[in-house]
């Protein structure tokens with residue numbers, strides 16, 4: 466089955482009772498079972514079925530199963546946000562004293578989370594860019610996870626997952642990939658050796674910018690050593706489903722960061738057009754990046770431009786596509802603000818993966834809590850603008866950037 470067909474059919478079954486072509490919104494908190502015995506079984510994982518929406522819900526399960534099968538995983542757990550997915554993917558396996566190795570070009574919220582985790586005895590070692598060479602010297606017996614984004618947001622560095630997964634597996638450490646910016650349109654990280662894949666489905670999967678959510682997909686491939694990951698011992702009986710079983714029966718359900726059935730429904734609707742949207746968005750982004758590379762007074766960074774140091778990896782891993790995000794350096798903060806304010810169609814908002822083109826000045830917003838050093842290594846400068854390209858007609862987008870850049874250049878000359 467090819468990609469767009471898979472988005473419609475894989476992991477999805479037409480509702481048997483009604484023939485509904487989408488899984489309906491089961492907007493309820495609790496599910497009754499025919500007997501006390503049956504509810505006991507459902508509660509104790511001895512029978513399939515539903516009990517309470519914080520633990521599972523048919524609309525949410527349908528979304529989970531579609532994403533899991535498209536990502537080539539064995540199962541998935543949806544969360545109330547992408548940040549909840551990042552947090553739960555790690556807390557499911559970590560305890561006080563453990564260490565994470567992560568890329569410093571991560572999404573601002575994830576960097577903030579890693580400093581919050583210090584209070585619980587979990588520390589993070591950051592490297593400028595995740596590669597086998599950069600992380601190997603940092604691995605010790607406390608290292609329990611390597612966490613990275615595939616395309617750093619907004620650094621736009623690309624990680625060679627095959628190389629990194631081969632290295633971490635030698636040390637029996639799982640590789641957790643935040644694939645939000647790449648999406649399964651560009652790559653299925655599990656095929657390259659990733660163990661756990663997470664998405665902020667608020668972004669490209671939902672696609673319409675209409676609800677916050679996240680999802681954790683398990684490859685089922687990682688062999689959990691129960692001396693090292695002590696909490697896994699109790700779940701060993703679930704075999705390759707141990708990680709997911711622990712998550713659903715443990716911290717994920719106890720923290721209570723479940724996805725609402727309504728938002729799961731919106732995500733399933735969005736998922737079906739991911740291929741069409743990403744095809745258009747990647748095409749727009751490349752054309753806009755090419756235009757920007759010729760414009761006066763700005764510098765552009767986009768992985769599918771030959772000028773990007775990650776161009777060979779984008780070619781090899783993503784078939785030459787560069788994703789939806791590009792960054793612009795405008796020369797100064799004032800000029801960056803001026804450019805943003807002069808854009809007519811690109812909306813100034815802190816989001817990516819919308820059908821609309823969105824722009825933001827990361828340094829004064831998403832990275833407002835970061836130190837100068839953290840900003841530098843995340844590729845965030847005083848004059849950087851992040852652009853999340855949408856599905857508008859490219860002619861309008863280029864014209865819009867052209868007039869805004871001209872105005873910016875004119876006002877800098879005048880002042």
Ligand SMILES: *Cc1c(COP(=O)(O)O)cnc(C)c1O
Nearest residue numbers: 546547548572618645665667678
């Ligand atoms: C947005 C984002 C997150 C956080 O997701 P939310 O849904 O906003 O909680 C995590 N990682 C990346 C790469 C993101 O872009």
